[in-house]
Amino acid sequence: MKDANDTPAPARATTGTRSSRRRFLKEAAGVAGGAGLLALGAGLYARQAAALPATALRPPGALAEGDFLSACVRCGLCVRDCPYDTLKLARLGDAPATGTPYFEARGVPCEMCEDIPCVVACPTGALDRGLTDVTQARMGLAVLIDHETCLNFLGLRCDVCYRVCPVIDKAITLEKSHNPRSDRHAMLLPTVHSDYCTGCGKCEKACVLPGEAAIKVLPLKLAQGSRAEHYRRGWEEKEAAGGSLIGEQVELPVRGMEDKAYGDTRLRPGETPLAQPEAVPAAPGGSSLDSRWKP
Amino acid sequence: MSTPRDPAADPVVSAQSAASARPALPRSSVRGAAQLGLAARPGAEAVAAKGWLRAHKWLLLRRLSQLGVLALFLVGPWFGWWIVKGNLTSSLTLGVLPLSDPFVLAQSLAAGHLPYRQALIGGGIVLAFYLALGGRLFCSWVCPMNLVTDAAAWLRRRLGLKGGKAPAAASRYWLLGFVLLAAALTGSLAWEWLNPVSMLHRALVFGFGLAWGLVGGVFLYDLLIAPRGWCGHLCPQGAFYGLLGRASLLGVSAARRRDCNDCMDCFAVCPEPQVIRPALKAAGQDHPLILDGDCTRCGRCIDVCGKSVFRITTRFNRSES
Numbered sequence: 302m303k304d305a306n307d308t309p310a311p312a313r314a315t316t317g318t319r320s321s322r323r324r325f326l327k328e329a330a331g332v333a334g335g336a337g338l339l340a341l342g343a344g345l346y347a348r349q350a351a352a353l354p355a356t357a358l359r360p361p362g363a364l365a366e367g368d369f370l371s372a373c374v375r376c377g378l379c380v381r382d383c384p385y386d387t388l389k390l391a392r393l394g395d396a397p398a399t400g401t402p403y404f405e406a407r408g409v410p411c412e413m414c415e416d417i418p419c420v421v422a423c424p425t426g427a428l429d430r431g432l433t434d435v436t437q438a439r440m441g442l443a444v445l446i447d448h449e450t451c452l453n454f455l456g457l458r459c460d461v462c463y464r465v466c467p468v469i470d471k472a473i474t475l476e477k478s479h480n481p482r483s484d485r486h487a488m489l490l491p492t493v494h495s496d497y498c499t500g501c502g503k504c505e506k507a508c509v510l511p512g513e514a515a516i517k518v519l520p521l522k523l524a525q526g527s528r529a530e531h532y533r534r535g536w537e538e539k540e541a542a543g544g545s546l547i548g549e550q551v552e553l554p555v556r557g558m559e560d561k562a563y564g565d566t567r568l569r570p571g572e573t574p575l576a577q578p579e580a581v582p583a584a585p586g587g588s589s590l591d592s593r594w595k596p
Numbered sequence: 597m598s599t600p601r602d603p604a605a606d607p608v609v610s611a612q613s614a615a616s617a618r619p620a621l622p623r624s625s626v627r628g629a630a631q632l633g634l635a636a637r638p639g640a641e642a643v644a645a646k647g648w649l650r651a652h653k654w655l656l657l658r659r660l661s662q663l664g665v666l667a668l669f670l671v672g673p674w675f676g677w678w679i680v681k682g683n684l685t686s687s688l689t690l691g692v693l694p695l696s697d698p699f700v701l702a703q704s705l706a707a708g709h710l711p712y713r714q715a716l717i718g719g720g721i722v723l724a725f726y727l728a729l730g731g732r733l734f735c736s737w738v739c740p741m742n743l744v745t746d747a748a749a750w751l752r753r754r755l756g757l758k759g760g761k762a763p764a765a766a767s768r769y770w771l772l773g774f775v776l777l778a779a780a781l782t783g784s785l786a787w788e789w790l791n792p793v794s795m796l797h798r799a800l801v802f803g804f805g806l807a808w809g810l811v812g813g814v815f816l817y818d819l820l821i822a823p824r825g826w827c828g829h830l831c832p833q834g835a836f837y838g839l840l841g842r843a844s845l846l847g848v849s850a851a852r853r854r855d856c857n858d859c860m861d862c863f864a865v866c867p868e869p870q871v872i873r874p875a876l877k878a879a880g881q882d883h884p885l886i887l888d889g890d891c892t893r894c895g896r897c898i899d900v901c902g903k904s905v906f907r908i909t910t911r912f913n914r915s916e917s
Contacts, residue, residue, distance in 0.1 A: 340774030370784035371707035376686030392805025
């Protein structure tokens with residue numbers, strides 16, 4: 302301390318500021334580094350957690366997941382105003398981002414209230430108030446995911462998913478097709494149409510299979526392929542143009558089938574099928590495997 | 597050591613001088629106990645002087661406020677009396693009054709989303725309230741995490757745990773900056789994934805999940821690693837409200853600082869002890885008013901002071917009495 306007192310005042314001030322500046326820089330670097338690491342960790346964790354699991358569905362009117370996570374403040378007002386206790390807030394450890402609202406169709410599906418109270422309750426716009434007609438909601442898309450266990454695919458008339466659909470005959474239709482197993486019955490296959498399906502999940506909830514449902518509501522991203530924009534659908538183009546765009550096509554004749562379209566193998570009365578290749582007797586020596594190849 | 601030292605800055609040295617000058621220093625006070633090698637009971641002198649109730653007045657009022665706010669949120673889900681819906685980040689009272697946490701809205705704005713008017717009005721009301729009355733009133737009178745960290749600090753005092761390493765004082769402001777930066781970079785409310793403050797309140801109202809672990813972590817951190825580590829050094833939400841409180845109306849004043857007997861009890865119970873010295877010991881300022889935004893206006897210093905040095909007043913009243 303004696304030395305310090307003997308040093309002329311200006312010099313002391315300089316050393317003082319220099320050491321305090323050095324200490325400040327050191328502290329600031331340490332603190333900034335620590336805080337930055339913590340925030341970076343939070344950010345990375347947030348990004349990883351942003352991948353919504355396939356069974357978790359957002360409420361109607363929810364913004365796309367990325368925008369939703371910037372808008373939702375996790376207040377739970379949508380949960381409180383849901384009259385059917387469909388919505389719940391993700392708790393720490395649940396798969397969706399902590400505190401955000403979601404529902405699981407197999408648990409409690411969305412009842413598609415006409416006044417959409419959850420959307421009205423949202424104070425921030427994470428649920429878009431532009432959605433006033435609940436049939437326009439797109440919470441996900443139902444997919445009849447398992448053709449091996451679905452009772453209708455086995456030839457039975459279960460039809461439960463079709464019957465409970467709030468947009469019946471539009472979002473789910475029964476498409477008739479031939480049952481090749483019995484060869485004399487029809488199969489009525491539940492078929493989902495993305496133009497009308499809201500993703501409410503009532504079909505998944507109602508599926509009669511024990512445990513997992515054969516029809517599941519998936520996020521649109523998982524349920525749908527991207528439309529191949531570079532392929533023109535000829536029939537749509539034709540209808541839009543009011544006729545073929547390339548005119549009537551010349552059909553080239555095929556020998557022996559001059560008056561038939563290409564590929565038409567039907568036989569007229571009295572016509573005999575084309576000669577089948579002759580059956581070759583099994584090669585001596587016992588082996589029935591003969592490639593019939595001769596040099 | 598030729599330079600004169602502030603007595604409050606060095607308890608051991610000045611304790612001896614004070615003991616000789618003022619033998620009436622209470623045995624249970626922080627300094628009195630230190631001289632005698634006993635366990636300190638800060639506030640015991642105040643209880644003896646003012647009675648238990650008056651020596652816990654502000655603490656009781658504060659617990660009433662914290663639990664009352666919590667009860668308003670809980671009677672809905674518990675009994676179906678829907679006075680307040682939502683949680684501390686955003687709520688609707690009696691179906692008309694929206695209230696939102698401006699700290700969360702700031703993150704949302706940084707992430708690139710402009711909230712609806714309802715949230716902005718709610719955030720504005722809360723912002724105006726804390727700007728006017730004292731930013732960190734939120735921390736000591738509303739925040740549920742305060743119950744946890746107060747419990748850790750109390751247990752730390754009772755067990756006589758010494759030492760530990762608290763992060764640098766500026767950490768919370770750095771963290772606040774990085775929280776907003778992380779929101780902007782990830783385009784999401786990144787901090788809200790693990791913000792213990794909003795998570796604890798949400799957990800109390802909507803169900804816990806694994807949030808117990810995080811709350812327990814904060815408790816153990818405060819108890820074993822860093823004294824007043826979370827609320828006093830790290831919490832970016834507290835830092836946000838601290839910035840709001842720099843120009844607020846209410847404040848604590850060491851109006852009768854002449855009566856101070858240097859017992860150090862207020863320093864022991866204060867969650868932000870660094871804010872007391874300028875006002876109490878006239879270090880860097882003349883008036884006795886605590887103007888630091890970090891002061892949470894919890895009033896615990898008023899309670900534990902046997903000499904009734906402190907009082908709650910407005911920022912315009914800078915007189916001594």
